[in-house]
Amino acid sequence: MKRLGLYVHIPFCAKKCNYCDFYSLACGEDEKKAYIEALKREIREVSKNVNDEYRVYTIYFGGGTPSIIKAYYIKEILDEIRSHFKLYEDDFFPEITIECNPRTVDIEKLLVYKEAGINRISLGLQSTNDDELRLLGRIHTYEDFLDSYAMVRKSGFTNVNIDLMSAIPNQKISTYERSLDELIKLNPEHISSYSLIIEEGTNFYQKYAENAPLVMDLPSEDEDRAMYELTSFRLAEAGYKRYEISNYAKKGYHSRHNTSYWERVPYLGFGVGASSLFENERYDNVGNLKEYIKNAGISDVRRNITKLSLRDEMSEFMFLGLRLIDGISKQVFTKIFTFTVDEIFGDVVKKHINNELxxxxxxxxxxxxxxLDISNYVLSDFLLD
Known part of the structure; x- marks a missing residue:
């Protein structure tokens, strides 16, 4: 039996956030319905190339804002998956997650999710400060979030992630600490804590990266580092284990889906712009909504297909696996690739051990x-030419 993850991309949003560089857009009901039909066609077609050795053990609905579409669409997609894929089923699997934003869920929608088999909710908060939420371009207030969180709990969900962001423009360490304290009081099972990155193609990039005077609004490197260290300390104190660079969980509640990415478990991405790693190939789906709706399940919507070489695989094993706090097993590396880590990466490993990294x-x-503080610098050294 081989594990398989499925990712389903729902690209629709009420409004694009100022920091977001994912493919997302606002659309009418007709386009949403057409998109769901295209998704189901793609699921049916792709499943024909997946043999019986594979068992789906995680499913993740991301976006965009998956909770913005009608709940029965989500149920239809899950029904399609169950009809065409074999699922690994026990007390915990498959882990089925849906991303939700405040103001886009209600009790009725959440109960449909639960009936459909969703067992994990990921709620986008980012900040408990309404000024910061407005600056980020979020459509909700902190009060809206609290209402949504209460509904999630009332609906019976016992595995909830909350997203939190640091290094927001004009954010002070004290305001971030208040957000962290409020979040800990809510007692979610999982917390994803990210430092804001100004990505090209976003509203923030135009505002800050291309306007030098406004860069002063961004927290300094020292402030960013202080928020980062505060997160790790306070969450550990509150009983959350850090298991990946940006992710913390109570015992037994780490994200199995995201962990599968770092462990290079095969996964299939469905939907416009979705990425996949399957049978040693990485590829993306076409990134245009109209083109995807027209062709998904009818002709090949894959793009940028790359057959990974042995060197590619070894590099990915290292720079993805080292994101996990427990790191990588040298024994497993040798079992997969026959070479030892020292034979391939000896000089890099020795360099970073000597530098205490x-x-x-x-x-x-x-x-x-x-x-961990300068992980990008370390991990980039494991890229083989």
Missing amino acids: LIDNGDFLKLSDRG
């Missing part, structure tokens, strides 16, 4: 606390 615990190699 990597720790060798015998079988496991992992980032040190300092290495």
Whole structure:
């Protein structure tokens, strides 16, 4: 039996956030309905190339805002998946997650999700400060979020993630700490805490990256680092285990879907712009909504198909696996690739151990606390030419 993850992209939003560089847009009901039909066609067609060895053990609805569409669309998609894929089923699997934004869910919608088999909710908060939420371009207030969170709990969901963002323009350490404290009081099972990155193609990029005087609105590097360290300390104190660079969970509640990405478990992405890793190939779906709706399940909507070489696979094993706090197993590396880590990456490993950025615990190699702080620098060294 081989594990398989499924990602379903729902690109629709009420309004695009100022920091968002994902493919998302506002559309009418006719386009949404046509998109769901295209998704189901793609699911049916792709399933023909998946043999019986694979079992789906995670399903993730991301976006966009998946909760903005009618709940029965989500149920239809899950019914289609169950009809064409074999699911790995026990007390915990498959883990089925849907991303929801405040003001886009109600009790009726949540109960449909639950009946359809969704067992994990990811709620986008970002901040408990309404001024910061407005600046980010969110459509909700903190009060709206609290209402949505209460409905999620009332609907019986016991596995909830909340997203939190730091290094927001004009954000102070004290205001971030208040958000962190409020979040801890809510007692979710999982917290994803990210530092804002100004991505090209976003409203923030135009405002800050292309306007030098306004860069002063962004927290300094020292402030960003202080927020980062505060997150790790306070969440550990509150009983959350950090298991990946940006993710914290109570015991037994780590995100199995996201962990599968870092462990290079095969996954199939459905929907416009969705990415996949399957049978040693990486590829993206076409990134235009109209083109996707027209062709999905009828002709090949895959783009940028790359057959991974052995060197590609080894690099990915290292720079993805080292994102996990426990690091990578050198024994597993050798079992998969026959080579040892030292044979392929000996000089890089030695360099970062000497710089106290990597720790060798015998079988496991992992980032040190300092290495986690500058993880991008360390991980980039594992890219093989």
